[in-house]
Amino acid sequence: MTEHKPHLVVVAGVIEKDGCYFIAQRLENASQGGLWEFPGGKVEVGETPAQALERELYEELAIRTTTGVWLADSVFDYGDKVIELKGYLTQWQQGDIQLNSHQQMAWVALAQLDNYCFCAADYPIITALQDHIALVSESTS
Template identity: 40%
Template sequence: MIDVAAAIVTNEQGDVLIARRKAGKAQGGLWEFPGGKIEQGESVEACLKRELLEEMNIQIEPVAFFGMQKHAEGDTAIRLIAYTAKYIAGEIELVDHDACDWVEPIALTHYLFAPADRPFVSALAASQSRLPEA
């Protein structure tokens, strides 16, 4: 099983950062909460800081554990570990994604998310309002 971290990054307005995977990549065209594979010996928080800097050129501060989902597709099984995080600084520059958006939690359901992210989408959308800045 591969451990993967996902950041539910909020801005000052309580909107959540989402990103769409580039066509040609695994799950291309689907939206996700940004993050990536956790390296051996790396904490979830350190992974999220590293991945968002590498993939989006932004600095974040992980705040709290949000949830964990297991998902299997073909021969690949992942454990997706989500943390809420605060946007700190940086202009977004996309590397592994072709689009990103800041979205009110209730509007997340209007996007087609990767299967492992969908339970987090449901939980966030159920909040019916913007999240306080993490």
């Protein structure tokens, strides 16, 4: 008998500002507690991924954003659930960041992302971000 695990579609925003990227550390008592992530959350019924991401970033960080280019999908089995994570480049429009569901935040350069311990599902998004930045810099040089 195959065990049926919840399959959650989750969105993550890669927010860039002045050449750095916003990452947030999950609360210790949360699932994947203490690990770093690109913030976001679950896509609710009837929402597009972009709508979900903009709503989640407002709920979690109190900022208004616009969803940009899709970077990658990452499917990861955490044992108790399967997460399908969709990562998007995201533009910050307005608001001051408030940590409503994280314990710490950081703005880090692309090369510094390796210094943080991320949730497993976030790693393919980091790789896609690195590839995207390399492509963009190639096309502008």
